Amino acid sequence: MPHPITHLVAWLRSLFTRPQHPSAGQRTTPTRPGPAPVSVWATPWPTPVPAHVLDRHRTVSGDDVSLVRPYVLRWEQEAERRRRAERRMALVLAEAGAPDVPSYSYAGNHFDAVSAA
Template sequence: MRDLIARALVCVLALFTPSARRPEPGRHTAAYLADQPTPTDPGPWGDPWTTPTPAHVIERHTPLLGEDVPLVRPYVAGFRPPQTETEWQVERRRAAAFASAGYDYPYSYPGAPLAEAVSA
C-alpha cells in the first residue's frame, strides 16, 4: 500500500515540477499555427460551381411549409403504381397510417369502385 501511495505522490509531483526540456507549442496555439504553410492551390474544389443547380435539387431542399402543401414531393409522384401483392400490402398499410394520423391519402386498388375518380 505504501508503494502505491509513493508512486501516486511521485506522479503528482512530476506534474507540478517544470521539465528541463522546452515544451513545443500546442496544436491550437498561435505559435503552432504561425508555422503552418498557407495553401496556395485550392485544387479543383476551390472553384465555384459553373452550372445552375437543377430544379429537382432545389425542390428537395425546400421546406414543406403551409397548409396547402402536398404530402408527397412532386418528384416522388411519378413512381409506378404497386404491381405485386407485397407492394399492395405496403400501400394499404401506408394508407392506414395516414388515415390514423388524419391525413387524406389517395389510395386505390385494382377493381375499386371509385378507381376512376381517385386517379382523375
C-alpha cells in the first residue's frame, strides 16, 4: 500500500483543481430560448412607480437635509424642558417663601472628613 499521506494530498488537490479530461479545452455555451410570442395580452400595462421609490432615486439638495441630527435636537429639547421645570419649581418655592438655594447642613466639620480620607 502506497504512503497514506500521498493519497490525502492527491485527494485534497482534486478538491481544489478542475478535473483534467480530454474535453477540458472545449467549452459549450448554453443555448438561449427564442423570443416569447408577442400578443396584445403579453404586453404589461404601465404601473405607476411608488413615491418612496422615486424619493430614493431623487437627488438630494441642501434644503432637504437637516444639518443637525435628530438626537442632538432631542437632547436640546430635553435640556430646555429641564430648565423650564427648574424655573417653574423656583417660582413655586419663591411663592411659598422658601430660599432660592436649598441649604445643606453637615454634622461637624466636613473638611475634617475629607482630609482624613
